[in-house]
Amino acid sequence: KRAVTRIGKNGYPDSIYINAAKIFQGIRTEKSTGRILLRYGDTSESPVVAFKDEHSRRVSYELAFNALKYQDLLEEMLLDSKVYPCYSIPDELTSLLVVMLYDLQDRKFEKRKVFAEEELVAEVQEIGHYLYRYKTKLAAALARCRIKYDALSIEYFVPESISKREQRTSALPVCFWINTFKISLEDVIRDLEMNGFTKVESVSDFDHYTYAVDQHCHDVLVFPSSLREELLNLDLFADCKLLLQ
Known part of the structure; x- marks a missing residue:
C-alpha cells in the first residue's frame, strides 16, 4: 500500500x-x-473545485461532510469561545474556518503537520494559525458544550437525519467498478488474492475479507461495507483501476 x-x-x-x-x-x-449565528458570505455561485487525484477528492468530501455533521457544535464552539467573529477573517472564509476547526478538534487540538512539497495557501495558513492560537479557549468551549448537553462524545451532536442516513449506508455493500481501460477482471482478482481477499459466489457468503462479482455486471465487484476504508487504501484504487461506485 502506498x-x-x-x-x-x-x-x-x-x-x-x-x-x-x-x-x-x-x-x-x-x-x-432568527437562528443565523455565523455569516458564510455569498453562496449564489457554485465554487469550482479542482482535485489533484481521486484520493484528494475522497478526503476533501469526507472532511466537508464531517464539518456538516458537527456544524451546530462547531458554530457554538466558535461563538462560545469568542473566537468568532474575527474581523480580519471575511465572511467568504467562514466555511474554511469551520472545516479547519473540525479538523483541529479531531486532532485533539494538536499542531498540524506541514507536508513536504505541499503548496501553501495563505488563507489556510492564516486561519490555521488563528485557530491554534486560541486552541485552549476552543477546547474549553467544547468541554462546556458537552457538559451543557450531557454528551459523552461529540457523536451526540450529529443530527438524527444524518445519523440515520449513515446507519443505512453502513449496512449496504460497497461496490467498485473495474476500470477495464487499465486492468482486466483476472488481474484484479489476482491482485485481491495477493492482498488476502477471497472471492465468493454472492453477498450472502460474505465473511470479512471476501468479495463477489456482480451477477448482472461482471465489471462490478461487491465487498462488505466494513472493508470500505481498507479498500480505498489499496493501490488498485489509488491507481484508478478500481472506482468506487
Missing part, C-alpha cells in the same frame, strides 16, 4: 482544506433568519 495524504491525526495539505471548505459551503445547513 502512503496516503494524511498520516494519523496530522492534518491535511492546504489544498484539501480549500476544497473541503468549498464543498461545505454548498452543503452546509442553512439556518432560518
